[in-house]
Amino acid sequence: xxxxxxxxxxxxxxxxxxxxxxxxxxxxxxxxxxxxxxxxxxxxxxxxxxxxxxxxxxxxxxxxxxxxxxxxxxxxxxxxxxxxxxxxxxxxxxxxxxxxxxxxxxxxxxxxxxxxxxxxxxxxxxxxxxxxxxxxxxxxxxxxxxxxxxxxxxxxxxxxxxxxxxxxxxxxxxxxxxxxxxxxxxxxxxxxxxxxxxxxxxxxxxxxxxxxxxxxxxxxxxxxxxxxxxxxxxxxxxxxxxxxxxxxxxxxxxxxxxxxxxxxxxxxxxxxxxxxxxxxxxxxxxxxxxxxxxxxxxxxxxxxxxxxxxxxxxxxxxxxxxxxxxxxxxxxxx
Ligand code: AFP
Numbered sequence: 324x325x326x327x328x329x330x331x332x333x334x335x336x337x338x339x340x341x342x343x344x345x346x347x348x349x350x351x352x353x354x355x356x357x358x359x360x361x362x363x364x365x366x367x368x369x370x371x372x373x374x375x376x377x378x379x380x381x382x383x384x385x386x387x388x389x390x391x392x393x394x395x396x397x398x399x400x401x402x403x404x405x406x407x408x409x410x411x412x413x414x415x416x417x418x419x420x421x422x423x424x425x426x427x428x429x430x431x432x433x434x435x436x437x438x439x440x441x442x443x444x445x446x447x448x449x450x451x452x453x454x455x456x457x458x459x460x461x462x463x464x465x466x467x468x469x470x471x472x473x474x475x476x477x478x479x480x481x482x483x484x485x486x487x488x489x490x491x492x493x494x495x496x497x498x499x500x501x502x503x504x505x506x507x508x509x510x511x512x513x514x515x516x517x518x519x520x521x522x523x524x525x526x527x528x529x530x531x532x533x534x535x536x537x538x539x540x541x542x543x544x545x546x547x548x549x550x551x552x553x554x555x556x557x558x559x560x561x562x563x564x565x566x567x568x569x570x571x572x573x574x575x576x577x578x579x580x581x582x583x584x585x586x587x588x589x590x591x592x593x594x595x596x597x598x599x600x601x602x603x604x605x606x607x608x609x610x611x612x613x614x615x616x617x618x619x620x621x622x623x624x625x626x627x628x629x630x631x632x633x634x635x636x637x638x639x640x641x642x643x644x645x646x647x648x649x650x651x652x653x654x655x656x657x
Contacts, residue, residue, distance in 0.1 A: 329514055330515070331349065334348070334349040337499060340499070347408050348481065348497060350408055351409060351432060352481065352495065354402045355485075357402050358402045359485035360506065360511055362394075362485070363491040363508070365394060365395075365398075366451065374394055375446055377389055383418040384632065388416065389439070389442050391439055392439045395438035396439075399438050400421065403426075406426055407425055407429045408431060409426055409433070410423055410432065410460060411433035411434075411460065411472050412433070412434055412436075413434070413436070414437070415597060416438055420433075432457055432460060432480070433459075435458070435600040435603075436453060436455040437453065440570050441566065441567055441568025441571065443567050444568050450486065450566050452485060452487065452569065453484060454569070455482065456476075456599060456604035456607070460472055473628040475603075476602070476604075476623055476624035479607050480497060482606075483604060484605065486571060490505055490506065491506035491508070492504060492505050492574075493513050494520075494577070501612045502515065503517035503518070503520060504516060520577065520612050522612040524643050525558070525581075525643035525644050526581030526640065526644060527558045528561055528575065528576065530572040530576065530583040531563070531583070531585070532565060533547070533563065535588065538588035540587070542652045546648050549651065561581065573605045576614075576639070580641045580644075581641055581644060582639060582641060582644040583637070583640055586637075586652070594618075598626060598628055599631060601637070602616060603624065606623040610624065614641050615645040615646065616639040616645075617638045617639070617645055619638045619652035
């Protein structure tokens with residue numbers, strides 16, 4: 324029987340392949356994993372504690388804040404506060420970037436995260452996620468509110484997600500392949516359960532909120548019509564799967580192939596999803612596995628962000644599927 328490899332052991336082993344590595348990345352990943360374990364513990368007993376339902380507040384995105392959204396955000400902020408490495412924290416739940424006091428002078432990194440992705444699933448015990456992206460700060464950061472921490476996805480140090488489903492898993496990449504860990508809740512440790520994951524070049528699944536179809540461009544409508552046509556030679560019709568949790572849907576696509584789409588709409592071309600803590604880290608994972616992340620007319624990782632909570636349309640998944648979707652979307656939206 325092969326010996327289980329913990330997340331920490333795995334990162335340290337990977338680090339030995341890079342003599343220039345300082346150990347800082349492994350420290351940050353350990354903190355993210357700790358936050359994930361704490362949130363998993365909360366979710367397991369959510370119905371027993373007074374942590375379901377809304378707080379009565381509305382977040383920076385104009386969405387109702389769920390108690391668990393707030394709690395997950397506080398959990399991540401707390402774990403970074405015990406660090407001297409992460410100086411800037413940007414969260415879906417906080418309007419302004421947050422400076423970690425203990426890292427104000429020493430911190431070399433910015434972490435962007437969506438603490439609890441798929442909030443509409445909270446009260447119905449369905450899948451939830453946490454999505455994270457780590458960036459190295461410029462040598463002399465100009466301070467929060469400045470642009471020094473806003474860099475294109477291509478410059479991420481690491482990106483990934485924790486998925487709270489039937490089991491809790493952590494998936495990350497730092498540019499050396501995609502690795503998957505499963506939480507052993509008995510001993511509170513993540514163990515390697517898949518390394519160097521590669522995804523199929525095309526799949527038979529599409530994930531989209533089809534209730535929005537009347538708001539889509541003609542290109543998007545035509546693409547979905549194309550997926551629904553009957554043509555066994557090309558594996559159509561594709562099957563529709565949509566959980567309302569981006570991390571869960573992208574994880575399905577990573578393992579099974581196919582694509583996830585949250586397009587721009589005619590009256591809202593920027594779409595719904597956030598570049599820095601949804602689209603960019605998930606694209607890092609998917610592209611490391613051989614897929615593509617796109618807006619439909621430009622690649623996600625080349626976008627120069629202008630604001631921390633910037634929205635982008637997202638078409639992400641298997642290479643052949645995304646390339647074909649781009650062909651349908653480009654003529655109109657480009
Ligand atoms: P939250 O992070 O606010 O829970 O948003 C969920 C989400 O960004 C993503 O996880 C889903 O795929 C998408 O929104 C669902 O949006 P619709 O309800 O509009 O389909």
